[in-house]
Every structure is written in C-alpha cells, then in structure tokens.
Amino acid sequence: MKNLLLVVVLLSIITPSWAQNNSEQHRSKYRAWISTMQVPEPLKGEIYQIKDSSIIIHSTLETKNEIPLKIISTEINYNVINQVKVRRKNSILIDAAFGVVAGAIAGGIVGFAQGDDEPSLIFSFTAGEKAMIFGSMGAVVGGVFGTVSGLIKIEIPINRDKKTFNSSRTKLLKYSYLK
Numbered sequence: 001m002k003n004l005l006l007v008v009v010l011l012s013i014i015t016p017s018w019a020q021n022n023s024e025q026h027r028s029k030y031r032a033w034i035s036t037m038q039v040p041e042p043l044k045g046e047i048y049q050i051k052d053s054s055i056i057i058h059s060t061l062e063t064k065n066e067i068p069l070k071i072i073s074t075e076i077n078y079n080v081i082n083q084v085k086v087r088r089k090n091s092i093l094i095d096a097a098f099g100v101v102a103g104a105i106a107g108g109i110v111g112f113a114q115g116d117d118e119p120s121l122i123f124s125f126t127a128g129e130k131a132m133i134f135g136s137m138g139a140v141v142g143g144v145f146g147t148v149s150g151l152i153k154i155e156i157p158i159n160r161d162k163k164t165f166n167s168s169r170t171k172l173l174k175y176s177y178l179k
Contacts, residue, residue, distance in 0.1 A: 030175040032057060033085040033153070034076055037160065042085070043074060049178040050169060053078050053162065058177075078158060078165040085153040086175045095150030096143050103142020108135035 033042040034057065045059035059072045088094075111134030117124040125133070154175075156168050173179055 029089045029177070030086050031089055032175065035082040035085075036076060036080045037082060038080055043076065045072075045074070047084075047086070047172065047176045048073065050172045050176050051075075053165070055081065055084070055172065078162055079160050081158040081160060081165070083158060084156040084168075084172065086156065087151075087153045092147060092150035095146040097146070099142035099144070099146020099149070100139045101142070103138035103140070103145075104135045105138075106142070107138020108132070110134050110138070 029046055031044065032047045033044055034055065035042045043057060043059070045057035047055060048058045049056040054075050054077045056073060056075045059074065060070070108131040111130035111132070112127050114127065114130050116126050156171055158165050158168060
C-alpha cells in the first residue's frame with residue numbers, strides 16, 4: 001500500500017515537469033504522408049520546408065544507431081498534392097505510455113476509494129488489493145485509448161489547388177523543420 005502511494009506521489013511530481021518544454025529550443029519532428037496524383041502510395045518523410053508553391057520532404061533510407069546515413073530530399077509541387085497527413089514521431093508509443101500511467105493511477109484511486117470489504121467466506125478485498133486490481137484494469141483500458149489516440153493523423157487537404165495550398169501554409173509551417 002505504501003508502495004502504491006509512493007508511486008502516485010512520484011508520478012504527480014514528475015508529470016508537471018513534462019509540460020515545461022520550450023517549443024523554440026526543442027523542435028518536435030513530425031512524420032508526413034503526402035498523397036499525390038502521380039503515385040498510388042503516399043510519399044513518407046519529414047516536412048523539411050514549405051516554399052511558395054511546393055513542399056520539400058526528407059526521407060531517411062538508411063540509419064545506424066538512430067543516426068541517418070542517407071537522406072533523400074524530394075520537392076513536391078502543390079499541383080500534384082491531394083492531401084498531407086501529419087503525426088508526431090513516436091506519438092503511438094508516447095500516448096500509449098501516458099494512457100497506461102493515467103489509467104493505472106485513476107483505477108488505483110477508484111479501487112482505493114472503495115475501501116475494505118466486509119469479511120466474507122467467498123470474496124473480500126482490502127482497499128489496497130482493490131487499488132491494484134482496478135489500477136491494472138485502468139492501465140489496460142488507458143493503454144488501448146492512448147494507442148488509438150496516438151494513431152490519429154492530422155489531415156490537411158490541398159486538392160491540387162494553389163489557393164488551398166496558400167491558405168494551409170501557416171498550418172503546414174507548424175509541422176515543417178524550417179519555419
């Protein structure tokens with residue numbers, strides 16, 4: 001029981017420190033899927049730069065110890081882009097982990113709040129045991145919901161139109177490496 005309380009206190013202290021990221025110093029990298037009318041499969045990579053009438057993406061072909069060895073740069077003109085989908089790198093793993101932790105904490109609190117059962121011949125649980133059971137169930141449910149939320153991609157339609165491309169430019173710049 002003391003261990004569970006210690007974990008909850010430590011997580012409540014550590015969690016606010018994740019919110020202290022400075023977006024100017026730590027640029028987030030995003031994965032992009034660009035659907036074009038020329039290629040049936042979307043082009044995958046990181047949006048490197050948004051130009052007046054095109055998008056430059058970088059695709060990594062080879063890596064060694066997470067260091068890119070070969071990067072291909074592709075410039076895609078707006079008049080062939082149907083849609084751009086964007087998702088933060090590792091969002092599935094991060095959101096799943098956050099869901100597991102949040103679900104475990106919420107389930108543990110709910111289980112502990114129910115208190116001890118009256119002694120019985122069949123089943124009777126202490127508040128700590130209920131906290132562990134509900135915390136485990138909450139972790140599973142939270143992990144599933146976190147994974148699903150991490151799979152969501154932001155869709156930006158271009159529809160091979162210059163006006164739509166220009167109106168989406170500021171949104172695309174948020175996901176570009178060069179601002």
